[in-house]
Amino acid sequence: MTDAATLIADLTTRARTAARVLATLPTDAKARALRAAADALRAAEPAILAANATDMASATEAGLSGAMLDRLRLDAGRVAAMADGVAAVAGLADPVGAIIDETTRPNGLVLRRVRVPIGVIGIIYESRPNVTADAAALAVMAGNAVILRGGSEAIESNRAIHAAMVSGLVACGVPADAAQLVPTTDRAAVGAMLTADGSNGAGAIDLIVPRGGKGLVARVQNEARVPVLAHLDGINHVYVDGSADPAMAAAIVIDAKLRRTGVCGSMETLLIDRAFPDPMSLIDRLVTAGCEVRVGPGLSDTLPRAVDADWDTEYLDAIASVALVDGVDGAIDHIARHGSHHTDAIVATDEAAATRFLAEVDSAIVLWNASTQFADGGEFGLGAEIGIATGRLHARGPVALEGLTTYKWVGYGTGQVRG
Template identity: 65%
Template sequence: MSAAETIGEMARAARGAVAGLAGAGTAAKRAAIRAAAGAIRVRAEDLLAASAVDVAAARAGGTSESLIDRLMLDTARIEGIASGLETVAGLDDPVGEVIKAWEQPNGLRFERVRVALGVIGIIYESRPGVTADAAALCLMAGNACLMRGGSEAARSNRVLLDCVAAGLAAAGLPAAAVQMVPAGDRALVGAMLAAHGLIDVIIPRGGKGLVARVQAEAKVPVLAHLDGINHVYVDASADLATAAAVVVNSKLRRTGVCGAMETVLIDRAASADLARGVVAALLDGGCAVHGDAGVMELDTRVTAAADADWDTEWLDAVASAALVDGVAGAIAHIGRHGSAHTDAIVAGDAAVAARFLGEVDSAIVLWNASTQFADGAEFGFGAEIGIATGRLHARGPVALEGLTTYKTRVYGAGQVRA
């Protein structure tokens, strides 16, 4: 069977499962997700063993430690996955929600109602937790999903998929609602991207190469972000303790996540103590700093930034740093070099912060908070299926509402149009 035939067969089965989910109701979807969470806890030792093999193979293949961190499962992360599913199961079911209702003078009544997107293709790398998160979110929003994880997490993904399958079976939901596309065959990815009319939307999660390929080749709508070139701007009105804490956490809490800060911008009017303190906090925390001429004068440990550094997603303990002319300079820099993902301001001046939040055109903007809050769980969504940085349909962490569209129901009493 060719790759196109394989994907076609899986997608048609998924389409049938969407109809089954529509008729199953909220209680059955919640039961399936909760049963999957229970299965994950029961099989925690299997997951740890599978993850150990995946991590060992990745290290042997020369994978960087920042990417190993994305791949690795431990007891706390496994419990986090299970707890995240339970949170999703407890959220309001978006399907059937009446978004808006109105009536026209001719007596026609209108209701705009949320409905599932349909069949969602998810192509992702490294993070096995995506398997569980994506399955739960798709199910709760009434969608079926075809998931294609990376070969580097194949063993972990397999165990997690088995747990989801057990949840579906326990709730009497169709097994085809969540399917795993075999890893290792790149032709299957191409077939997913070409499956117009069979797959309704593609969501990629992974490195720049993967996302760029998906965006370049897809004949199916794509919900994605390419880079997480995120900034923290430290205004002259900022408090040093707050600024240092936010900058260090934004960069160093987990350097390999898409919400990590890659560039710190410091107001040229900031006091010497504030500017030096922020830079020193990064350096003392173990972060290399590539700075412009002004930043290099603040600390002898700073090395010269190259032009390409402002457009680099480091995903490591490295940060770019520049002095800018106030909030206007920060907004201009982010406009030139940002990726519309997540950008933050640290400021004591509310008017300056309001200007930043209003004029920086990113999916997520924060005031006096770490960029590492760019995460669906931190938004109260339980989990996310990805971060979207485009302008259509959904932006920021994509959770239940982002996995729905709407239709309009019209109620008449025999009206005809003149």
């Protein structure tokens, strides 16, 4: 085996052992460990910020985009929010052991579907160091061991956060191997994780979750021999219907695009009904707020013209494409052709139009009269999130505790035989 394969084989074998312990830990033991981890993060704030300053300096020198730098940047408020997120996970309902349903067969055999941990989860992510804490907390609470492989741009931040998390977990009896950080930035380690299906006799990863750009996700999907929970582009739309309240529409559009441009819930395309009384008022608000606007036919001749590629672009920056559409039908058609099945919103007072939009737009999250920036596990009451899944199987939308479990059938008999 290569050095990377040997490393990942060792990590997965140790993770499998830890997963067996985690699977049977009582809820209060997991919660106590996570609260200790949150306290450790707070105590380690100076070390975490110093590590992040090193990463930020390197990333700035390397010419990372403003959006990437925003994802990477930590300050006292973000460290506090990270710790609060870990503590919040400790207070969530434990899905492990929950009975999904129960049936009694005619012969008296009782069958239950019961939630159980997935086992060993690999997280491959870029830029966002908070994922180190979020993913570890969610995995542990759901009874899973986790192997974390962050991007090279956040290596020092990830190491500091991981060290604090593990110190808190271990102090409360959780195995140190419950949350492991891949110690190298060698890209070969990613390849080794993607092929860690147990076929070489070493421990296996049961699920890979990629969090990053299109290149990372494409590589994971192309190379993985391990099941993947994918998060594709956030090409998100806000459709302003002709019935929309103009003030509400303006507030939602500005927030959806500009609250944080580098998050996956940011609006990238604004669709405006031809029946809306003043489309340029929305565009002018965006421009005044510092957004570059690229417009489709029928809109201002003084603004840059959108090209075909714009409708399929996740800018992750203060850039938006804007198109006029023919009512809710036009909006649904546009999203079907160009959307990424992530998050799409309608602003309307017409309930019939909104109901059609919510029913027919095939995205993981659809919203009525609310900003797309609510596409976040914390805002959904899930505590932290491990990512937003845009596929159709296993989990969809913000993936938190329940999304990190599977189930098994448990039968209770009184001596039944098939005969």
